[in-house]
Every structure is written in C-alpha cells, then in structure tokens.
Amino acid sequence: MDAAALVTPPYVAGPLRLVPFRGLMLSPARVGNPTTGRAFARPYKDVSARLLRWQARGYVRQDAVPALYLHEYTSAGMTVRGLVGALDVSRRATRAEDRAVLPHEGIHPAQADDLADRMAEMELNPAPILLVHRGTDQLRSVLAEVIRGEPQHTFTDRGEQQHRIWAIRDEATLAAIAAELADSRALIADGHHRYAAYLRLQRRQATSTDEPAATDFGLAMLVDQGTTPLFLGPIHRTLHGTSLDDLRDATQSVGLGYAEHSQSEAVAALSATRLAATDGERWAVIDLDASVREAAVETLHRRIVPALPHGPSSVAYHHSVDDALGAARPDSVAVLMPAPSVDLVLEIAAADRLLPEKATSFQPKPSLGVLIRSLRDEPSGTS
Template sequence: MVTIKDFKALRPKNNFAKDVAALPYDVYSTKEAAEEIKKHPRSFLQVDLPAATAEAFDGPINDVAAKNFEAMKAAGIFERDDARNMYVYELDDGMRKQRGLMCLASVDDYLGDRIKKHEKTRREKEEDRVDHIDRLNAQTGPIFLTYRDDEAIADLIAKGTAGEPELDFTTDDNMTHRVWTLSDREIVDGLVEAFKKQDALYIADGHHRSASAVRVAKLRREQFGPGDGDTEYNYFMAILYPADQLHVYDYNRVVADLNGLSEEEFLEKLEEKFVVTETDDAVRPEKKGEFGMFLTDRWYRLNFKGQVPDDVIEALDVSILQDNLLAPVLGIEDPRSDERIDFVGGVRGLKELERRVHEDMAVAFSMYPTALEELMAVADGGKVMPPKSTWFEPKPRSGLFIHELDEIN
C-alpha cells in the first residue's frame, strides 16, 4: 500500500510556462546551463543550477538559488493554486506519449521501502540538494517514479484528461508538454484509493532528489516534531508514470585512458573475455551480452564469452562490463568515485561517444539498455544496481510545478 496526496502547486503562469520549463539540473554541465539561460532568461535552471548564473560568487551557492527564485516570484512569473489538486503532465515527442500523475509521495513510504530504490547515492550530491530544498523551503523538481500498470488508475486519469489541456506548448527539442488539473474530488480521491492497492512505487530517476527530500523531512521532524498527514515536509513532489509508457535508454561509458596499456595490449586482454570484431559501422548493441567499443577512430563489437551469472545484479550488462573489463583491464574499481570514467546518456547518440574519444577520452563503450523488469527485480530484491545503469527519456521539466514546504492545508 502506498500513499499519494494532492497539493497546492506553485506554477508559472501559462504565458511564462514554456520559458520557465527546464530539463533536470543534472542533465546539464554548468556551461551548458549558462548557455540555456542566455537563450531563455526565465529558465528555471537559474534556480536549479545557480552556479550557471554566478561564476564569481564566493558565498553559499544556494543563496544564489534562493535569490533567483525570489526574483522570479517578485516578477510575477508564478502563481499558487488556491485549492489542493493533482495534475496530469503529458510528454509527447510525436511518436509516443508519456502521461504522468503529478502529486505528493510519502516520506514514510520511502523510509518503509514502499518506494523502492535501485541505485546508491553520492553524499556530496545529496548535501547540495538538502541545502537547496532547505534554503528555498521548496521542492523544485519532481521525483520520477513508476508503478505497475493498473486499469483503475488508467481509467481515472483518462476521465480527468477528457477535456482540452490548460497548458500546451512545444519546447526547442520538439517535445510537446500538456497539463491538466485534476480538481474533481471523485477523481482525486479515487486515485488515492487506487494507489493504496499498489505494493510499491519505483524510483526511475531522482535518487539524489528523493534522498535529499527525505533528509530534509528528518531534519524538520527533529526541529518541529513528526507532524501528521497534513504536514508538507512529510511528503515530496513526484510524477508517477505507468511502467508500460516508459522507455529505458542505454547509459554508455567513456574512459580517459587505457590504464597504461598500448592499444595492442588492450585488445589482446579483451579477447580473454570477449569476442572482439572490428566493424565499419557504429555499434548499437542488439542483445544482452553485446557491447560496442569506439577506440581511435574504429568501432568494435564485443560479445561476452562467459556464462551469464544467475544473480540479478551480476547478470546486468553494466555489471558484466564492469566485472570483466572496466575493473580488471582498465582499473576502474569504483565507477561511483573514479574520475577516469564518465557516463553518457544514450539519448545523445553514438556520435557523442565518438566526440568524447576525439576530444578528452581514450575509449567509449555503448551498452544494451537495462530492462525495466530488471530494475524492478533489483529493487524488489532490496539490491542496488551499479551507478548509471538506466537513462529514462523523455524527462519531465522542472519549474512547472513547485511544492512549498510551508504550505499546510
């Protein structure tokens, strides 16, 4: 049984929504975010990634976030809903639609493992988001959750979106965004009851944001008491997508050097665990146990020779690559902390891997995407995947919905 809740969202006025909407802060480098803010001065990136607006600032960076947030509110960009609602937020790339329910999820469900995790978090990234939430007194980016398909939930959402959306715009990446407000109490209460029948929700994207929101809740419980079902810090903002609407992309790897090996020595070592085939074409793996590799202007196809392990974690392709190549050959023992490795979301394409090798890396690996069923199996087993195992696309924008923690009723 999981608990969801409606809330009074702070939202950009309709005529500002397109300019405010921003991809999650961790999609951008600081330089890329600064360029985006130049193109769209009202972009919410100035709040979510304040370093992009304050290169010379020598104080706490989230003071800049708070200053930028207050300036946007003072400029009349946002308005707060008068009543508690849920919302449906649809992403449409012209080929498929992804329709999610924007609401609040329970901190206690997270602590009770009814909101399931599949990745470890980095403490320093958590610290930044804890400070960000606490300084703004608000959660600014939704946690991307998924759930097993449910006909009753689908019917209620279909009923709530039968009319025209109140918000409908297309961003520079040709993604169309549509929003419906669910104010009908029969629909909202029906969704609350329907989700009580779900055994769990699963974090698809937003492990650091959710962990940070929970840490802020713990701090405020220590300061102000445990609160109750109407206490805002006992919840965090989330968008819930049914599993059948989600698409998982590959999450590829690039490594800065060959660990002291020549190319010939490196290829020779690979052949101990992989069938290595040079190819004229870029390699996008088509099955589990297959990898692409770009090395000095050449693509190779790598096929794992060994038996796929029975363990759900060890059987993941990201684990096979880590355990049989990245660690023993390239010396990447801990990909969470080793600065020699970087990760590239599959949505950026194989050309991005080639670019990185030409500019600042030695070798790149393209991956077969982790399946959503694998993610759920790992989470259900109380285990965690290696870092950067999944990349979900499209991603909901930040800034369209904000959950203020001082809002009680």
Template sequence: MNSAGPGKSGLDLVPFRGVRYVPERVGSLAAVTSPPYDVVVRPDGLLHLESADPHNIVRVILPQGESAELRHRHAADTLRGWLAEGVLAADGTPALYVYEQRRGDLLQRGVIGALRLSEPSEGVVLPHEDVIQDVVADRADLMRATAANLEPLLLTYRGDEPGAEEVPAAGTAAVVESVAATPPLLATVTEDGFAHRLWAVRDPEDIAEVRADLSHRQALIADGHHRWATYLRLREGRPSPSPWDYGLVLLVDTVRHPLRVRAIHRLLRGLPVGRALRLLGDTFRVREVPGPLAEAERALAGAAAGGNAFLLAGDGRFHLVDRPAPALLARTVPSDRPPAWRSLDATVLHSALIAEVWSLPDSSERIAYLHEADAAVEQAVRTDSTAVLMHPVAESVVRDLAGAGVRMPRKSTSFGPKPATGLVLRDLDL
C-alpha cells in the same frame, strides 16, 4: 510490481499548491523549461538553456558560482526573486496535476503530486540503482537552500489491466482520461519535439479516487534516485508532520504508458582511446566496427545479445569490446551478489574495466555520465578521452532486481520520456 508488500501501506499522494511560470512574464514556456539536471550536457547544453531565456529554470537547478555555497545561495536568491517579481506564482488552491507528453506515436500521461516518503524496507517505493553520495549531498544543500522541490522524480506503477472496450476505465486511469479531455492549464512544445500539457485536478471526488487507487500500489523509481535519496536525507532530524515528509513525483501507469529504457553512457576523462585499448590486453575481444554511430550501435546490440559488450569511441573510430575473460570476471566481480547483478554490463564495466584494467578512480572528475551517445562521442573526441557506449538493460531485469531488493550499479538505466523541468514546482514554504 502492482501491490505493496504484505502488511505495507501503499502510495500516499497528496495535492499541493503548484508553483508555475506566469506566461505573460516570460518569452515562452518552452524557453524556460529544461531537461532534468543530470541530463543537461555541460557546458554546451547549460549555456544554450541559459541563453534561451533569462528566466530559464536551469539557473535554479544548475546554478553557477565559485563555490557550492555560493551556487546554492544564488539559486535560492534567483527563485525567491522570480516569485517576488511575479515571474513565478503559486496556484491558489492545492491540486494534483495530470501531465502529458506527446511526440509522434509516443504518448505518456501521469499524475504529479506530493508523495509521502517511505524507506525501501517498507516495499512502497523501490529504488533499483545505487547513488553517488557526493551528488546526494550537493542536491540536499541546494534543496535546503531553496526550500523547494524543483523537479519531479519519475516513478512507475502497474495499474489494472484495461477491460473490454465497453468497460470504462476506473481509478486513476479514469481521472487522467477524463481530465485530459478538458482544456489544459498550459501547453507548449519544447525543442526536442515533445508537446507538453498540464491540467490541475481540484475536484475532491477525483482526488479521493486517485488517492484510493494508489493507496494499495507500489512504485519503481524510474528516474531520480539521487533526488529520492535527497528527500530522505532532508527528512532526517525534522519534526513530523512537516512538508519535508513529502517529495514531488510524477507517477506513470506503465500498463497504459510503457516507458522506454535507454542506456547511460560513460565518458572517461583523461584516458585516451589508444591507451584504453592497449590496457585491455587479452582480457576482452576487441574489434573495430564501421560507423556511423547508428551502425556501430547496431553492432553493439548484436554483441550484447550474447553477453557483456561495450563500444569505445573518441579517436574517430568505433571499437567493439566483448567476450570478457572468465578469469577477469571471477577475480573482479563481487561473488556475493545475485547472478543477474553480476552479469550486468554496468557491473562488469565498473568492477572489471574501470577499477581493474584501467585503474581509474571512481570520481566525478574522471567519470562523467551522459544520456546521449552522440554527446559522449563528441566530448571524448574533443578532450582526447574515451567514451564507453552501453546497451540498454531490459525493463524486466530492472523490475526483477528491484523486486528482490537488489540495487543495480548507479546510472545503469535511463527511463523516459522524462518530465520537463520548470512546468510545476513545489515550494515547501507554502
């Protein structure tokens, strides 16, 4: 996934005036950051972030209120109030930003900028998952109210393979390495143990080199499908050129910084584990496997190597569900899709189990998506519901499907590490 398709332009990344917290006006930079909005575990994680600092960005990306309209208005008022008070301030000149995340041996660096929007048919930015339209509508209303890109999408691209040691890096890689050797604009360590650093790239030659290098490349949406769909929706019906032609992104070269691919788990509210197991009948093989969670996940990984497999939890035990009946799959999984799509765990889960065996409505009231397995299990136990723990999809499968124009079921993958929210925002009124 290196070059854009024949006759297609590549990535068009431009500088912008980043909006950042003024360190002297907040307790600490770590205390005002947040994970991306869809990773925050609610309600516990939301309350924890809100109490960390009165200016935590979660108050803008996940505002509270009795109605959607009130929530979005509250977010806009909060953001504008912080700007007026000097808690947030815009950088004086436009820039691209080099962003680094480090924890132990893991190092990820990328470039944050405003990316010109493109449709999937253009072959420049490739989505790999479907989206939930209600979520897109809600995020669009929030972004419209705040007139801001509040958190960058995570996009990946394939840069050039590194040469021999004596051959210096070129293009974007060279700029990133050079800038990262200088003092950063900001540095902080968040409670998950990640160290974050941010630099501004304002030198016209550096910016030109990055833009030229990216101009013949295409990218995969690793995280942020709903925000990308929101960008496209908000661009519709607006005169061009305008700030709405662009969206805030973090671009990571996975040749140099391979991302981790993790699963996104499901919490099936109102479906106790006992009932879920009874309804399975003989459609799947069911076995109880020993805990703790890490041990049960190893059993899941072993079963997933041979086909579709899931872990059900929520009753204090772990139940391995695998070997679906061929007749069930033939009856429930759409036959007009590629074999690789039809065999995905997320496809089988939603088509065969959730829709057919368990007869659950596909709604946010009944199905929640959680990135951490322990949080899914804890919430299932607390609410007498069923946690369905998933095994990660291989990155090669994701790229192959995206390259073929095939969308995976929504919330099939979680690429990471994800950028922290709150380190740099994009104000469209600027």
C-alpha cells in the same frame, strides 16, 4: 566524485501516497526557457521572493485549491503522461516487503545534503522527481476518465514541449487513485539525489506531533510505464588508460567471450548480452553470461573492470554513440552499452542491488517550471 562514496538512499515505506498540493506554474513563455534555470540559482534564499515578484507580474501563478495533476507532455514525438503530487516520504521501510519507492543508483551524501540545503533556502521543490510503475487496470480506467475532460492548461513551451494538464480535485476520483496506488512500488527513473534530499529535509524537520509538515512530502511525477512509457536509453563508456588488449585479457580471465570483428559486425552484435568495444581502430564483441539475471552495465563494472591489468585511470560517460567513438584511442577504449529493460531494473532494485553510476537514461524529461511545489504551504489531503 569518488564512486566509493556512493551509498544507498533510505527506502520509503508504503503505502505509496501522492497527495494534492497547490501547484505553482510558470507562464508558458518561461517554461523551457534557458534563462529559467537561473531563476533557481544562488542566492537560493532569494528564489522564493523572486517567484512572489513574478507572481505579482503575472509570470507565475499558484492554484488556490490543492489538486493532484495529470501532466502530459510531448517531446520529439514522444508523449509521456504522469500523476504529479506530493509524495509522502515520512515513513522508512525496515523490511524489504514494505518498500514503496525503489532507488536503483547510489547517491553521494554531500550532494544530497547540498540539495536539501537549497530546497530549504528556496522553500521550494522546484521540479518533480520521475518515478515509474506498472499501473492497475482500474487506475488506468480512472485516469482515462480524467483525460476525457478538458485540460485546465494546454500550451507549448519555449523548448517546444507540448503540455496538457488536468487538475484532479474530485474527492471520489482522488480516493480511487489513492486506493490503486497504495500497494504500488515505484522505481526512481530520475532524481535519486533530490529524493535523498527530500528524506534529509524530512528528518531535519520531523516533529513529535502527529501533524504532517510540508517536508514530510516531496514533489514527484509517477508515470505508468505500461501506457505512456519513458524511453530507457543506454549510457556508453570510455575507459581511459586501458587498451583493447587489456579488455580482452580481463574478459577472458572472468570466463566471458571475446572476439574481434569488423565495425559493422560489432555494432550489429550489440544486444542485452553483448557489448561492442573499440580503440578507434580495432573492434571487438564481448559475450556476456546470458544465464545470469544481471544488467550488462553490472557485468562491465563489477566483473570486467576490476580484472583489467591496467586502468582505467578514469571513466567517461556518453549519451550518444558518436561521442563515445570520438573519445576512443589506443589507450582509451570506448564500450558501447545496451540499455537494460525497465523490468530488469525493477528486478534489480527489488533485490536490493544498485546499478553502477550513470547506468540508465530515462527520457524525455519535462521542462523545468511546469509544476513547482512551495514548502510554505500546509500539506493537503494527508489525513
């Protein structure tokens, strides 16, 4: 995809609202099952009917009464807990101070349109987008009380994620949660294009009445980064069609430091203000400007890459160091990246800046099929 086609998705206005919905849940044997993803594939118009058939066979169930859900999942030793509900996307922010949901990456409009078409045909939000925020002490206290109760669902899925789910229906508890979320700002951790698709569906089906529609909401999971944080990992780069000498010349031309080192020294130097780069034979450390509140990935793509005398002809992205190093060649430089802090990403998003594509990797993500939202249901708790 052409990076130049990236655009900023619209901003949802506060108050931040997660409302109850009637959760659809696949049976534990189908959650985390590699075949489950195919159940949500083409033809999309058949997906809703397929889930109804599964429901008749006991493979999927839907709650009779709407709820907010507190979903805890454990994967590879990491436990994440978040509120799952229908996110109100019916209002757009016109002022920076009104923003309730902050994207930090651009989206491709065609991809968002395609996802909106899929959801409309399926009549489903098949998985929640992931949001992170800093919860208030009072919200943490309310949710701690929820956790003291017995979860409605406890299971290990086919992908070996362990799950506990509490359905929250008590009116006083729901009111307390709503009050504590109202002034919050949430950062999109995963699901920028699905978020944009929610907004497209909402605009397409907006009515002139005051009655809320199902498409005024989109499925979301809100994680308190201060209690059970998602891990924010780096995404490394390979700059194809570029040499280490090109990288040196570009770095020095924009006033940044460049020095060649041994592999062990270069890797050890990797930090929030230092990059490590290699062509598979030589290694270098790039010193960034520590006085600038800028993520390393911003400096690379907005200052260094435009100054390269040659290339890059393309950029490849890698979640592991080994994959990045495996792609290093004399004409393809691997750049090892540090992960930005969540607070820095929040600061960048609040300042109306977007990070370059594939700048963050929040992990772990929940398995597909734990909680699904039907667009056939009437909105609940929206008054």
